Amino acid sequence: MAAARQTIAKEGFDALKLRDLATSADVTVPTIYNLIGGKPDILNLIIGDLLTKIDEAQANIDTSEVEAAFEAQIDRLAELFATDEDYYRAAFIAGDRSGLFEHDSETGVFAKFVAQPIAICRDAKAKGLLLGEISSEQLGEHIYGSYRLARQDWSNGYFDLPQFRRQSITGVYLCLAADAAPDFRIRLFRKISALQ
Amino acid sequence: MAAARQTIAKEGFDALKLRDLATSADVTVPTIYNLIGGKPDILNLIIGDLLTKIDEAQANIDTSEVEAAFEAQIDRLAELFATDEDYYRAAFIAGDRSGLFEHDSETGVFAKFVAQPIAICRDAKAKGLLLGEISSEQLGEHIYGSYRLARQDWSNGYFDLPQFRRQSITGVYLCLAADAAPDFRIRLFRKISALQ
DNA sequence: TAAAATATTTAACGCCGTTAAAATCTTGAG
DNA sequence: CTCAAGATTTTAACGGCGTTAAATATTTTA
Numbered sequence: 001m002a003a004a005r006q007t008i009a010k011e012g013f014d015a016l017k018l019r020d021l022a023t024s025a026d027v028t029v030p031t032i033y034n035l036i037g038g039k040p041d042i043l044n045l046i047i048g049d050l051l052t053k054i055d056e057a058q059a060n061i062d063t064s065e066v067e068a069a070f071e072a073q074i075d076r077l078a079e080l081f082a083t084d085e086d087y088y089r090a091a092f093i094a095g096d097r098s099g100l101f102e103h104d105s106e107t108g109v110f111a112k113f114v115a116q117p118i119a120i121c122r123d124a125k126a127k128g129l130l131l132g133e134i135s136s137e138q139l140g141e142h143i144y145g146s147y148r149l150a151r152q153d154w155s156n157g158y159f160d161l162p163q164f165r166r167q168s169i170t171g172v173y174l175c176l177a178a179d180a181a182p183d184f185r186i187r188l189f190r191k192i193s194a195l196q
Numbered sequence: 197m198a199a200a201r202q203t204i205a206k207e208g209f210d211a212l213k214l215r216d217l218a219t220s221a222d223v224t225v226p227t228i229y230n231l232i233g234g235k236p237d238i239l240n241l242i243i244g245d246l247l248t249k250i251d252e253a254q255a256n257i258d259t260s261e262v263e264a265a266f267e268a269q270i271d272r273l274a275e276l277f278a279t280d281e282d283y284y285r286a287a288f289i290a291g292d293r294s295g296l297f298e299h300d301s302e303t304g305v306f307a308k309f310v311a312q313p314i315a316i317c318r319d320a321k322a323k324g325l326l327l328g329e330i331s332s333e334q335l336g337e338h339i340y341g342s343y344r345l346a347r348q349d350w351s352n353g354y355f356d357l358p359q360f361r362r363q364s365i366t367g368v369y370l371c372l373a374a375d376a377a378p379d380f381r382i383r384l385f386r387k388i389s390a391l392q
Numbered sequence: 393t394a395a396a397a398t399a400t401t402t403a404a405c406g407c408c409g410t411t412a413a414a415a416t417c418t419t420g421a422g
Numbered sequence: 423c424t425c426a427a428g429a430t431t432t433t434a435a436c437g438g439c440g441t442t443a444a445a446t447a448t449t450t451t452a
Contacts, residue, residue, distance in 0.1 A: 034430070400445105
């Protein structure tokens with residue numbers, strides 16, 4: 001698996017050939033089938049590893065302050081991705097291709113991650129930062145969408161990690177500003193301008 | 197090419213085998229190579245066709261009214277996709293995989309399409325609908341992002357065309373509301389609630 | 393009508409994921 | 423310690439894929 005990680009990181013998932021992998025791990029191809037399985041199984045292990053790492057990165061984030069909460073989530077992810085950028089890019093591409101982030105499943109990845117921004121939005125509404133003219137569900141879904149799009153654009157190689165961070169946070173603040181009460185909105189305007 | 201379109205529409209791009217294609221077009225495989233080229237060339241023709249159709253769909257849209265302009269753009273696209281949903285889904289997936297929408301190229305697809313919402317935002321600012329606290333470039337880019345994400349989610353099969361329309365338009369209105377002047381903002385709130 | 397140019401097909405190559413069956417190594421009872 | 427039973431690894435091959443050189447058939451041109 002270490003050899004697979006390295007190959008995927010350097011050359012992408014499609015470049016991973018079982019014969020090459022066997023050579024670099026000093027075994028033969030059927031041994032890989034015996035120990036791990038075929039290519040889809042390798043993919044599943046990579047995706048499982050990805051999700052574990054993301055969960056670890058998102059654990060114990062203080063959500064008491066709205067802006068800090070969102071920024072911390074994104075910063076933690078950016079830091080995680082930076083530890084092995086090629087690998088995480090490849091892992092996300094593999095995940096995207098295998099429909100990892102489909103919306104329907106109640107217990108799926110999407111449902112799990114979209115719940116966080118929705119909860120923070122509810123909190124912000126309770127604090128009077130948001131007007132409540134737009135439902136927390138709609139707002140949270142689009143906030144998560146901002147992150148998802150930036151993440152995809154980064155993993156497709158359209159831009160680098162610093163820009164992933166900028167785009168994500170700008171998107172989050174933009175969504176919040178849509179429903180923000182006057183003072184909070186002005187604060188968001190400043191932050192968005194600073195991110196340009 | 198008609199046979200290729202049909203196969204891609206029904207079974208996706210990966211399911212397109214040159215031998216099957218040759219059989220269904222009543223020629224042999226090397227004839228395909230002679231007339232069209234290899235698999236990447238077929239992909240390029242599909243993508244070219246896709247872009248042409250999109251251009252046609254977006255031509256002659258009245259941009260004098262802000263909300264109507266955005267809604268018309270999205271509705272025209274949704275109508276186009278509806279004419280052969282499987283095919284357009286497959287074509288977009290092929291396009292995404294070949295890096296069709298990369299951001300950097302000055303003359304690329306991204307630069308071309310992102311220019312439209314930016315222009316409409318400038319117009320809205322001039323009309324006093326937007327405050328101008330957020331730059332038209334930032335706003336336009338995120339508006340285009342809302343559409344892009346919804347389009348990707350649709351083409352990945354995460355939701356259907358009606359929801360593509362809903363998600364796109366909600367995203368656009370959300371971005372606009374972030375920088376909207378009071379009256380315009382209230383109008384957008386109503387539209388967003390209605391779309392829920 | 394014959395030769396030149398073009399178009400199509402035959403037949404094969406190399407690469408891929410995958411797997412049955414043989415060979416090797418490990419384990420445990422007598 | 424020995425040797426059969428079990429688990430592991432390797433050998434060798436299969437079928438399917440995109441691709442292409444070379445032979446064949448067709449069309450065009452002089």
